[in-house]
Amino acid sequence: MRRGLDKPNAKKSPRPAVPAAGAPDAVSRPGQARRRRPRPAARSQAADGLPAAASSAVAGCAKNHSGADPAGLDVGSEFCALFETANDAILILDGLTIVDGNRRASELFGVPIAEIRGRTPIEFSPPLQPDGFPSAEKGAALIASVPSGGIPVFAWRHRRLDGAEFDVDVSLSHFTSAERHLFLAIVRDVSERKSMEAALRESIDQFQLIYENSTDAILWADAETGRIVKANRAAERLWERPREQLVGMHQFELHPPETRDDTRRAFKACLSAPISVDALIWTARGSRVPVEIITSLADIDGRRLVQGQFRDLTERRKAEEALSHREMLYQTLVETTRTGYVVLDEVGRVLDANPEYVRLTGHKDLSEIRGRSVIDWTADYEKEKNARAVEKCARDGQVRDLEIDYVDSRGQVTPIEINATVVETDGARRILTLCRDITERRRAEAALKRERDRAQQYLDTVEAIVVALDTKGHIQLVNRRGCELLGYAEAELIGRDWFATCLPQPEGMAVVFPVFERIMSGNLEAVAYLENSILTRTGETRVIEWHNAYQRDDRGNICGALAAGLDITQRKRAEEEARSRCEELLHREQLATLGTLVAGVAHEINNPANVITMNGPTLEKLLDGLIPILDEVARARADLRVGDAAYSRVRPHLAKLARGVTDAGHRIASIVAALKEFASPEDTTRPPEPVDVNEVVRKALALVAPAIRKSTSQFSVTYGADLPKLSTGRPQQIEQVVINLILNSCQALPGRDKAVRVTTSRTVHSEALVIAVEDEGTGIPAAILHRIKDPFFTTKRGKGGTGLGLSISDSIVTKHGGSLEFTSREGVGTTARIVLPLVGASGATGDRQ
Incomplete structure (x- = not known):
C-alpha cells in the first residue's frame, strides 16, 4: 500500500478545509440569504460497493x-x-x-x-x-x-x-x-449523465416550442375528471379565451349544449383508444366552429391524461361548399352547351355518360354503351391512337385537345375533340371526359386550308420575303423565299415570336418591336417603309428593305401586319465599301495636304529654330568669358545691377538660361521632325521594317503631349523591359493607331483628375507584344461596344467625328496580323489593347519610365 499519511507535509492545515467537489445549498450567492439544507443523519454517503461503514x-x-x-x-x-x-x-x-x-x-x-x-x-x-x-x-x-x-x-x-x-x-x-x-x-x-440531461432538456424545449407554435389547438384533459389541465396558444385563439380560463374548465363546456351527448360518447371512446372525429366547438363569443379532433392517451407523473388536437375545419368546409356549387354549375354548363360527358374506368370502359355523349357515339340510350370500351365506336384507322390515349391519360393524369373520329353503325363519321382528367372517387380512379362535336370546325378548317394553299402558291412564286404577323408579333405566315433566307422550315416558324426569333438582339426587341407596336396602334404612315436586319439560323445577319401593310378582320379592326421585304445586304455592303473607300481617300488626301502644310510650316519654324540652335552654344561660350569679368566688377561694386535685377540674384542662373535656350532650340527641331514624319505620306514601295514598339509609343507621345497635358494630370507610361522588335511592320502606321487611341482616351475623361495609362508588354506566353491604353473615362455602353470598330459608327458625330478612326486603326492592326481589343465599363473606363504577334521577332531593348 502507498504511504501518504506519514509524509512530512501531511499535517493539519490552519486554513479551512477545501473539498474535492461542488457546492451544496449551504453556499449562497452574493446578495442572497444563506440557505441550508436540514442536517442529515449522522452517516456519510458512500460510493457503490462502499457502504457507510x-x-x-x-x-x-x-x-x-x-x-x-x-x-x-x-x-x-x-x-x-x-x-x-x-x-x-x-x-x-x-x-x-x-x-x-x-x-x-x-x-x-x-x-x-x-x-x-x-x-x-x-x-x-x-x-x-x-x-x-x-x-x-x-x-x-x-x-x-x-x-x-x-x-x-x-x-x-x-x-x-x-x-x-x-x-x-x-x-x-x-x-x-x-x-x-x-x-x-x-x-x-x-x-455522461449531465450530457444526457442536457439533451433531454433540449428535447423538452423543442417539444414545448412545437407545442406552443402548433397551428392546431392542443388541450390536455384529466382522464378521470374531464377537466382541462393545459392548453397552447392556438387553443386560446380557437376558443377566444386566455389559457387561464381554459385550464380548469370541463371539456363539455367547450362544446355547444346540443352536442354534449355526442361529446360524452366521444370522450368515453377516447379513453379506450385514440379516435378521430368531426365535431363543433363553442367559442367565448358563442360562435360554433367545425373542428376535427384527434385524441391520444398518456401517463404523465402518474396521472392519466387525454390529449386532444383540434383542427379548425372552417376554411375546408367553405371550400367543400364552393366545390359543390362549382360542380352544380359545371353540370349545368355541360348539359346546356352540347358537350358530351362520360366517366370511364382506367381501361376505358363507360361507367356513366350524359345524353349528348350517347348521341355522339351513334347510340340512343346509355344502357347500349355502359360497360363497353370507347374503342368500340372509334373509327378503325384511329382505334390504336385512341387506345394509346386512354393508357396515357391513366398514366399521366390527363389528355388535352385529342381529336378522334367516332363512327356509328351506319358508317357515318363524327370528329370529336376530347379533354380528359383522372380523379380519385370512392377509392377508385376514374377518367372524366368532355367530348365536343367538331364537324363544323373541320369543314371550316378544310375550306381555310384550301384558300391558304392557293394563297401560298401565289406567295411562293414571289422572290420577296412575305411575313404575316398577329397583333403580338407571332408568325402566322411566311413564304418559301422567307424560309430559304432564314434557314428554317415553315413549321418551325409558324406561331413563334418574329422579333425574338428572326431578328438580332437587342435590336429586335429594343428597336424594331416598338415600331411594330406603332403599326398596331394605327400609325402606319410613319413606318410604311423600313430597313432592318434579320438573323438567319446560321447566325448570319441580312439587311431587309420592308414595305408594311395592315391586316384587318371582318369588322375592319387591325388584327395583324403583312410585310414584304427585299434582301438588300449586298447593295448595303457595296454602298458601305464605296463610302469607306471615299472616306479613306479623303483621309489620305487630308493627310497629304497636312503633310504639305506641315512641311512648309516646319521650314518656316526651322529657320529661327536653327538660329537659336546655333547661337545658343555661342551665347554659352560668351557667358563663360563674361561671368568672371562681371564677378570682378561685382566685387568692386556691390550694387551692380543687370537690367532690373541685382547681379547677385542673376549670377547663379546665367549659365542655366543660356543652356535653356540651346535645349529649347533642339526641342523645337525634334517636334518639327516628328510632325513632318507623321504627316508625310508613307512610302508604300518601301519594304516593311523591324518595329520597336517602345520607340513607336515615344514618338506618338511626343506628338500628343499637349493634348495629354490639357486633359489629365494623372498620365503615366510604362515601357516593357527587353521587348523584342516586331520582325516586320510599318512603324508610322502603328504610331497612327497609338495616337488615335490616346486621343480617344483623353476625350473620354470627365475631368483632369482622371488617369490615362499607357503600357507596353509581352503576353503571358511571350507570343505577342501588347500596347495598352487604359483610361478612367466615361466608358462605352455594352449595347454598342461591339460596333465601335464599324465604319462610320461614332458617338461624336456632332463634334466632328467621322466614325473612321477606329475602323482604320483596326484595319492597320489586322494587316500586321494582330488584333485591336476593347473592354469597357460605363462610369469606370475603357482599356484598348493592340496585340501584335511576334513572328520571327528580332531583339530590341526597352526600359521603364
Whole structure:
C-alpha cells in the first residue's frame, strides 16, 4: 500500500478545509440569504460497493498506511482492497492537502497518485464553478460546514491538468486516524449523465416550442375528471379565451349544449383508444366552429391524461361548399352547351355518360354503351391512337385537345375533340371526359386550308420575303423565299415570336418591336417603309428593305401586319465599301495636304529654330568669358545691377538660361521632325521594317503631349523591359493607331483628375507584344461596344467625328496580323489593347519610365 499519511507535509492545515467537489445549498450567492439544507443523519454517503461503514474501514486502511495503529491491520486490509477497487474515486484530505487516493482517482484526474498527493482539490478545478462562485471560496465554505455526520451528495466541476473539465457528484465526511482529523471525499464522474440531461432538456424545449407554435389547438384533459389541465396558444385563439380560463374548465363546456351527448360518447371512446372525429366547438363569443379532433392517451407523473388536437375545419368546409356549387354549375354548363360527358374506368370502359355523349357515339340510350370500351365506336384507322390515349391519360393524369373520329353503325363519321382528367372517387380512379362535336370546325378548317394553299402558291412564286404577323408579333405566315433566307422550315416558324426569333438582339426587341407596336396602334404612315436586319439560323445577319401593310378582320379592326421585304445586304455592303473607300481617300488626301502644310510650316519654324540652335552654344561660350569679368566688377561694386535685377540674384542662373535656350532650340527641331514624319505620306514601295514598339509609343507621345497635358494630370507610361522588335511592320502606321487611341482616351475623361495609362508588354506566353491604353473615362455602353470598330459608327458625330478612326486603326492592326481589343465599363473606363504577334521577332531593348 502507498504511504501518504506519514509524509512530512501531511499535517493539519490552519486554513479551512477545501473539498474535492461542488457546492451544496449551504453556499449562497452574493446578495442572497444563506440557505441550508436540514442536517442529515449522522452517516456519510458512500460510493457503490462502499457502504457507510466503509468510512471507518478506510480510516483503518489509512491507519495502516501511516503505521499509527498496527493493531487494526487485519481489520483494515480487507477494506484496503475495497478502497483500491472502488468504482468511484476516493480522496483522503488533511485540511486542504490530498494525502492519498485510490486507483480510480488517478484515472479520473489523469495523473498518477504520486502527483495527486500533496496538492489541493482546487488545483484540479476551474477558477469558477458553473454557478459563478470562485472554486476556492466555495470549497472553503463547504469544508467549514461539514457536519459531524458528513455532507450528502453535492455537485462540483473539476479540471484535469490538460484543461479538460468534467462534472462530478461528491459526498464528504470526516474521520479520525492516529488522532488526526481527516476528510473522506467520494467522487463520482457524472459527465455522461449531465450530457444526457442536457439533451433531454433540449428535447423538452423543442417539444414545448412545437407545442406552443402548433397551428392546431392542443388541450390536455384529466382522464378521470374531464377537466382541462393545459392548453397552447392556438387553443386560446380557437376558443377566444386566455389559457387561464381554459385550464380548469370541463371539456363539455367547450362544446355547444346540443352536442354534449355526442361529446360524452366521444370522450368515453377516447379513453379506450385514440379516435378521430368531426365535431363543433363553442367559442367565448358563442360562435360554433367545425373542428376535427384527434385524441391520444398518456401517463404523465402518474396521472392519466387525454390529449386532444383540434383542427379548425372552417376554411375546408367553405371550400367543400364552393366545390359543390362549382360542380352544380359545371353540370349545368355541360348539359346546356352540347358537350358530351362520360366517366370511364382506367381501361376505358363507360361507367356513366350524359345524353349528348350517347348521341355522339351513334347510340340512343346509355344502357347500349355502359360497360363497353370507347374503342368500340372509334373509327378503325384511329382505334390504336385512341387506345394509346386512354393508357396515357391513366398514366399521366390527363389528355388535352385529342381529336378522334367516332363512327356509328351506319358508317357515318363524327370528329370529336376530347379533354380528359383522372380523379380519385370512392377509392377508385376514374377518367372524366368532355367530348365536343367538331364537324363544323373541320369543314371550316378544310375550306381555310384550301384558300391558304392557293394563297401560298401565289406567295411562293414571289422572290420577296412575305411575313404575316398577329397583333403580338407571332408568325402566322411566311413564304418559301422567307424560309430559304432564314434557314428554317415553315413549321418551325409558324406561331413563334418574329422579333425574338428572326431578328438580332437587342435590336429586335429594343428597336424594331416598338415600331411594330406603332403599326398596331394605327400609325402606319410613319413606318410604311423600313430597313432592318434579320438573323438567319446560321447566325448570319441580312439587311431587309420592308414595305408594311395592315391586316384587318371582318369588322375592319387591325388584327395583324403583312410585310414584304427585299434582301438588300449586298447593295448595303457595296454602298458601305464605296463610302469607306471615299472616306479613306479623303483621309489620305487630308493627310497629304497636312503633310504639305506641315512641311512648309516646319521650314518656316526651322529657320529661327536653327538660329537659336546655333547661337545658343555661342551665347554659352560668351557667358563663360563674361561671368568672371562681371564677378570682378561685382566685387568692386556691390550694387551692380543687370537690367532690373541685382547681379547677385542673376549670377547663379546665367549659365542655366543660356543652356535653356540651346535645349529649347533642339526641342523645337525634334517636334518639327516628328510632325513632318507623321504627316508625310508613307512610302508604300518601301519594304516593311523591324518595329520597336517602345520607340513607336515615344514618338506618338511626343506628338500628343499637349493634348495629354490639357486633359489629365494623372498620365503615366510604362515601357516593357527587353521587348523584342516586331520582325516586320510599318512603324508610322502603328504610331497612327497609338495616337488615335490616346486621343480617344483623353476625350473620354470627365475631368483632369482622371488617369490615362499607357503600357507596353509581352503576353503571358511571350507570343505577342501588347500596347495598352487604359483610361478612367466615361466608358462605352455594352449595347454598342461591339460596333465601335464599324465604319462610320461614332458617338461624336456632332463634334466632328467621322466614325473612321477606329475602323482604320483596326484595319492597320489586322494587316500586321494582330488584333485591336476593347473592354469597357460605363462610369469606370475603357482599356484598348493592340496585340501584335511576334513572328520571327528580332531583339530590341526597352526600359521603364
